[in-house]
Amino acid sequence: MRRSLFGRTWPNAVAVVLFVFFVFPVYWMVATSFKKDTDIISTTPVFLPLNGTLQHFTRAFHSQGFWTLVLDSITVTSCSVVFSLIIALLAAFAVTRMRFKGRKAFLLVIMIAQMAPWEVMVIAVYMIVRDSNMLNSLVPLTAFYMMMVLPFTILTLRGFIAAVPKELEESAMVDGCSRRQAFVKVVLPLLAPGLMATSLFGFITAWNEYPLVLVLNKESAQTLPLWLTQFQTNFGDDWGATMAASTVFALPILVVFFILQRKAVGGLTAGAVKG
């Protein structure tokens, strides 16, 4: 391969520019949250906040009801993800390992459901929840978030289950396991990375959801996305506190994404059928 010096360096140069483009907003959020007020409103931006401060975080943490909101967000997100995992696991197993009438129809419905435009259905959801006197509660929020991530969870888990060799299950059944035992003892452990990968995306969707909670929970039982947008309206030009709030909100996702991303992709059952 003969490539000129230019031909060898330009991809790297472009990569560096792209790196800056994609990282900068995230960096700027974190950097601003640690800056002193005088550095935030300086005419020449301070790119490295070396003499930082934690006062913005203190303000964010002490804003009214912050810890309740954190708890609400965690509850809603984890409950909806766990419920959708359980329901999806049952459905995905049936769809991948069994042949029955209506299987294709079910899959088609799920594929369409995955594209459901929730953003424009908030009015209907609002009416339904209001008519059952459940406004300002975490229960409907959890249920609808569960539904939002369910189709994706089913379709992804289907792929992961299909990747587990059927022979493993069969040999367990030969050894005297019932179908259910074979599933719990053999298939489920192998599915762990798949479950993690799937829950990651469910976690992100539920943690981020904004339109529904905006309409349903105007008075109480709110979650962090709502807090963040209101925080900004309430604090106006206090960018230090707003960025600290954004950092607090984004950090769990960024961390979880980085940890799980590698595990999720990692070899699924690489040697499980070796003999």
Added chain:
Amino acid sequence: MTVQSEGVQTHSPSSGSAGGPKAPVLKRQRSGSGAGRLSKATPYLLLLPATLATLVLLGYPAVKIVLISFQKLNMFELIQHTTVWNGFQNYTDQLTSGEFWHTAERSVFFTLANVVLIMVVGSLVGLLLNRLGKRMRLFLSVALILAWAMPVVAATTVYQWLFDSQFGVADWFLSAFGWHSMAHYNWFSTQLSTFAVITLLIVWMSIPFVALTMYAALTTIPGELYEAARMDGAGMWKSFRFVTFPALKPFFLGTTFLEVIWIFKAFTQVLAVNQGGPDRLTETLPVYSFVEGVGNQHYGVGAAIAVLTILILLALTAYYLRIILKQEDEL
């Protein structure tokens, strides 16, 4: 009727020699019709929770939005809990109003511009990832994953800060590099500049998915194909045109339509960046439906706009949906 599980079906013919596998077959025969009926019902029992959830939590709202769209449902009716049907009134009102058509046109162009940008730049970044050395690829992937994982609401807030007219770093950057009239420019004062910020935000958030998926797809193309193309005298463009593109056609098709769907219904970014302003000039259809329905408490009108939005989205993605429906045989 062959409504049994595959696992059991494949047992008897494939592994008859072992002797062991006979056991489950025998057991099935002995336990008779009871177990047979049970195993017939098993898949349906397993699908029951998912089906119920979909019907109640998605099917019902979908029907409800259509029902509401045929009602006069303002604050009064909402408080009184009364149902006032008004036929196609909401629809005729919308379809004859200039505002609806302006918003629809805006939405379509906004979607088009974003999708083209995302697909072109995303594919180029994907190709670049494929060309980079191992270390640089990891370096760039980290940046892409960061942007990808960034929560929408947090990203929106950060972009408001980046493009702040007083202390925003974007204005400083533009003026420092010679475009002096951009110092303290208020991005949220005109329609075009607000859309520019929203577009940049959406493109920034969406490229990583396209680029990383594209890269993953590229690694599945065997290198021999490129070698053969090079021996036939194909340059960079030709080997893309005749090797990469045909191999990745399903990827391009699927991703483009997914992006169309995601961007057409993008709500949080458009609403949170500038609340649809200035003068409601950056409202896209989902935001318009929200502002009319929930904001101005004309729920019937909002629902009609929502239904029309869904219909436009269906029309935009009809081609892709047809392909999905045709795939049925391969499911």
